[in-house]
Each structure stands twice: as C-alpha cells, then as structure tokens.
Amino acid sequence: MKYDIIVIGSGPGGYIAAIRASQLGKKVAIIEKYATLGGTCTNVGCIPSKALLDSSHHYYDAVHHFEEHGISVENPSFDFGKMIDRKAKVVETTTGGIKYLMDKNNVDVFEGLGSFEDATHVKITKNDGTSEIIEGTNTIIATGSKPSTLPFITLDKERIITSTEALVLKEVPKHLLVIGGGVIGLELGSVYKRLGAEVTVIEYAPKITPTMDADISKELNKVLKKQGMKINANHGVTSVERNGDEVIVKATNKKGEEVTFTGDYCLVAVGRKPFTTGLGLEKVGIKVSDRGMIEVNDHLQTNVGNIFAIGDVVRGAMLAHKAEEEGVVVAEFLAGEKPHIDYNLIPGIIYTWPEVAAVGKTEDELKDAGVAYKAGKFSMRALGRSRASGDIDGFVKVLADKNTDEILGVHMVGARVADLIMEMAVAMEFRASAEDIARICHGHPTYSEAVKEASKAAWDGKPLNS
Structure with a gap:
C-alpha cells in the first residue's frame, strides 16, 4: 500500500503531524509499536503525572489548608490504589480520544515496530512476528525518547526506577531518593511528598532547575523546602546500590566530601535520550549526532530528502508541545505551505x-x-x-x-x-x-x-x- 506520508511514532508530535497532513489532503499512515496510541506523553509521561499531581494536591489541601477555609475533614486519608486507577482511566480516555481522531481523519493505524527497508519503504514488524511493508513518498520519524540513566546505575525497575515505574508503584515510598532536580524529579517528588513520603533530591548542578532563570530556581528551592522536601544541590552521585528493600546512594558534595543517602526507592530522573532503536537508520544513511539525535535542517528534513524527524529525536527541548508544533510544520511544509516555528x-x-x-x-x-x-x-x-x-x-x-x-x-x-x-x-x-x-x-x-x-x-x- 502506498501513502503520501508515513509517520513512525504516535506521540504528540506524530499523531498531530498525521492529523494535520490528512487535513491538508494527504493520504497518511501512522505506525505505533505499542497497543495504545499517544506515546510517552500520554501513556507514561505528561498525562498520568498530571493526574497524580492533581490527586495528591487535593489530598495535601485537605490535610494542610481546608481548616483555614473553615472546612472540617477529620483525619483525611487516601486510597493510593484508587489514585492509580483514576490515573489509568485518564490515560485510557486520552488514548481512546487519539484513536478516535485517527479514525475521524482517515489516518490508517498500523501496530508494530516500523523500520526502514529503504528511503520509501517501511517494514512493520508485528508482535506476533509477522510483518508487512508499506510505501511512502515521505516519512516523518517521531519515535520520541526514553529515560536516561548514569553509566554506573543499574535500573532494576523495582526499587531503582525511572519515571515510568514511578507512575505505577504499588505503595507510597517511605523515603524516596530523587537523582535529578529537573522537571521530572521535582514533579514526581512532589506527588509522593504530598502523600507522606520523605523526599530527598540530589542534584549535580549548583541549583535545581539548572536551565531556568536563577530567580526561579531560588524561589522554587525555598518553596519546596518549606513543603518539607530535602534538596541537595552541588552533589555528584557516585554510586547507587540496592540492599534488599533499601537503596543506598553515595554522592560527593562541593567540598569533595562523600555523603550517603538511604531510602526505600530511588527515582533516577537525569533527563531523557532520543529513542531510535530498531528504526534501521543505517539502511538509509540518516545522520545522527554524537548525542544520538537525528540531524535535521530548518525544515526538520534529514540528509535523506524525503525523510523528516520531529520531537525528542531532534535538537531542542524535549517537550510535547514542541513536538506538536514541529509535526504541524512538517505536515504544512510537505503540503507546499510556508510554516514557521520560533523556538525562543x-x-x-x-x-x-x-x-x-x-x-x-x-x-x-x-x-x-x-x-x-x-x-x-x-x-x-x-x-x-x-x-x-x-x-x-x-x-x-x-x-x-x-x-x-x-x-x-x-x-x-x-x-x-x-x-x-x-x-x-x-x-x-x-x-x-x-x-x-x-x-x-x-x-x-x-x-x-x-x-x-x-x-x-x-x-x-x-x-x-x-
């Protein structure tokens, strides 16, 4: 089967690119290796984390702020299982909405791993081992990213975890150690702090949110400390070990002294890395940077002229809304329009x-x-x-x-x-x-x-x- 545009990956960048291309009269296929659409953001990122942030915020307010509003709630409690179930329902509704949009916009959905056979043919390997090949005049790579780690850390995904596992824990940690004082670490740290966990953040840089304005870092540091979060900036982690249900993190502070932190869970939140495994980029000669990012020009076009890449697999901030805008830009460019995006x-x-x-x-x-x-x-x-x-x-x-x-x-x-x-x-x-x-x-x-x-x-x- 032949398409005008094949999109590999159904996250915010991919599915939005597919919708916009279809709106502009293109015949579009989208390939997703998982059973649900929406990518990291919808399934194990933006949407589920916000669901837990909202639930935990309501509980925190009930415990700490309702009384000052004249609202009496005796011994507020929470059912963590119900919180997780609600989060799952929010995700299910959202992924279902994306499937509806694919049907509405006549986008053909293929489930399986997409990989290049050549510049115009993409092989789809299904979970049952069967495969098929579809042809596309143009292809958009939108395969997103995966959590990064440090080379000396072994992620067992039980006690030493990434954000993916942190969204499906069976219990609230007693003491959650968070390696990384960026967006993911602070958001998930906030969820569990509100629910009663002790939370300790360990950040290599001199301040949390190191890429943001210094005044923001200073104010957020003050507020989170007031909420009871322990923040240790200027600490370089040197080892992470598990001993039964205990996790021991060792770090070196700015004075060169070794500091030891002990908790029952450790969230490794040191950023994300582009995910291009299995795409077969080498078959078509697509250039990739030393950091694993697909190299693109101002039109998000790779060195192979009919193949484009958007979102977390290319340079720039790894943000869902950035990927969406790039998806629209590519779809409109391929339709002969003159879109623009201001990354600033x-x-x-x-x-x-x-x-x-x-x-x-x-x-x-x-x-x-x-x-x-x-x-x-x-x-x-x-x-x-x-x-x-x-x-x-x-x-x-x-x-x-x-x-x-x-x-x-x-x-x-x-x-x-x-x-x-x-x-x-x-x-x-x-x-x-x-x-x-x-x-x-x-x-x-x-x-x-x-x-x-x-x-x-x-x-x-x-x-x-x-």
Whole structure:
C-alpha cells in the first residue's frame, strides 16, 4: 500500500503531524509499536503525572489548608490504589480520544515496530512476528525518547526506577531518593511528598532547575523546602546500590566530601535520550549526532530528502508541545505551505505547586549575549486573588530591552502560571513591549494582574500595587 506520508511514532508530535497532513489532503499512515496510541506523553509521561499531581494536591489541601477555609475533614486519608486507577482511566480516555481522531481523519493505524527497508519503504514488524511493508513518498520519524540513566546505575525497575515505574508503584515510598532536580524529579517528588513520603533530591548542578532563570530556581528551592522536601544541590552521585528493600546512594558534595543517602526507592530522573532503536537508520544513511539525535535542517528534513524527524529525536527541548508544533510544520511544509516555528517562544513549565513557567531569555542568557535589558518583578503575595486563595508564594518577572522596551523573557512562579505564561508568549510573538502589556486592562481580582504589574515594573519601574 502506498501513502503520501508515513509517520513512525504516535506521540504528540506524530499523531498531530498525521492529523494535520490528512487535513491538508494527504493520504497518511501512522505506525505505533505499542497497543495504545499517544506515546510517552500520554501513556507514561505528561498525562498520568498530571493526574497524580492533581490527586495528591487535593489530598495535601485537605490535610494542610481546608481548616483555614473553615472546612472540617477529620483525619483525611487516601486510597493510593484508587489514585492509580483514576490515573489509568485518564490515560485510557486520552488514548481512546487519539484513536478516535485517527479514525475521524482517515489516518490508517498500523501496530508494530516500523523500520526502514529503504528511503520509501517501511517494514512493520508485528508482535506476533509477522510483518508487512508499506510505501511512502515521505516519512516523518517521531519515535520520541526514553529515560536516561548514569553509566554506573543499574535500573532494576523495582526499587531503582525511572519515571515510568514511578507512575505505577504499588505503595507510597517511605523515603524516596530523587537523582535529578529537573522537571521530572521535582514533579514526581512532589506527588509522593504530598502523600507522606520523605523526599530527598540530589542534584549535580549548583541549583535545581539548572536551565531556568536563577530567580526561579531560588524561589522554587525555598518553596519546596518549606513543603518539607530535602534538596541537595552541588552533589555528584557516585554510586547507587540496592540492599534488599533499601537503596543506598553515595554522592560527593562541593567540598569533595562523600555523603550517603538511604531510602526505600530511588527515582533516577537525569533527563531523557532520543529513542531510535530498531528504526534501521543505517539502511538509509540518516545522520545522527554524537548525542544520538537525528540531524535535521530548518525544515526538520534529514540528509535523506524525503525523510523528516520531529520531537525528542531532534535538537531542542524535549517537550510535547514542541513536538506538536514541529509535526504541524512538517505536515504544512510537505503540503507546499510556508510554516514557521520560533523556538525562543516555546514555554517551559513545571507542574509543582506553585507552578513554574517561563518563555524567552533568562537574565544570564541576556548578560552572556551582551544585551542591555531592564527587569520588572512583582510578588504574587501582593495580589488580592492570591490572598483570597492562599496561594501567596511566587512572582512574575518580565525582562525587556532597555532601549526598545520589547519583552525578551518572562519567568513565573505561582498559582496557575502554566496557563498565565501563554499571554506573554502571544505578546512576544507579536513583538510587544512591556508598556503594551502594562496598558492592557486585566480583570480584578485575578492572578494575571501580576503579569500587568511586572510589565509595568519593567517599563517604568512603578508597579501600582507594591
């Protein structure tokens, strides 16, 4: 069977690429090696982790905050099994929705491992060992990523685990050791901390969230410590060993001293790596970088002209929404359109509580680039809406060009900033100035007023409510 476009991988990048290509009149096939569609994000990543974050947040509020609202709940308890079951149902509904979209958009779905026979033929090896070959004028590789580890760590997937296993534990750990103070480690650490686990984060860099703005790292570190999480930055892990139901992690601190941490589970959250195993890239001569990423040009085209790659297998942030945008770009490019994507405006989000969100440049990046800038900052504590809800931690910081006032970067910690950040992404897409945002009427009382106030602080240094 011949197709205009074959998509290998059904994660956010792959299935969105398939839908958009079909909308533009292309005959499309999508290949997925697992029984359910949606990839890592839907099955063992974004969606299930958010389900557990929401469930654990409700319980945490019942224990720690309901009373101050005048709500009495005697001895709040939780059923961890039900939480896991609810998470599974959310995933099932979402994967079912993706299957519905494939049917609606006339995308043919093939279950099995896709691998190149040549530049236009893809072999699909099914779980029962049978196979078939389909032909495609163009192919989009969207096979995503897998959790990384450290070379000296043996993942037994029982006590020494990745994020995949952390989403299906049978019990709440007594003491969860988390190697890595990035998005995955802090989110899953938050889930289990709220449910009563002792949580210790061990981070190699001098700060958690090391790629984000320094003010975000400082504020989040303070808030998580206040919630009871133990954070050890500047600690390089040297060994991880299991002894029965105990895991021992040894690390070296910045003074060169050896430190030992002991827990019953250890989550290894040191990032992710591109997954291209079994694709047969060598058969078609597709170039791969030293880091295992497929090399692409500005159109996400590999060195083999009719084969494209998107999402976690190519350079850039490993984010579901980045993969989606790249999927749309490739589909539209193949339909003869002229799409664009601005990688500077892809937001980064952490779903702890308070949430963290950022778009554009950090202060360090602007300093390194020699860009003259001004900064405006506004505390969530100063908002009526924050005081009403009790969510007073955090801030919004706006960085603007010192000469033109154009917004260059925005960094937030606070309630619902995962949603608030998009106002500033839109503003930056249209090259807005800090004054532009400061002069837009924002509803009162809302969390979004912090965006207006921080913008005014960046523009003229005179926020109205602080």
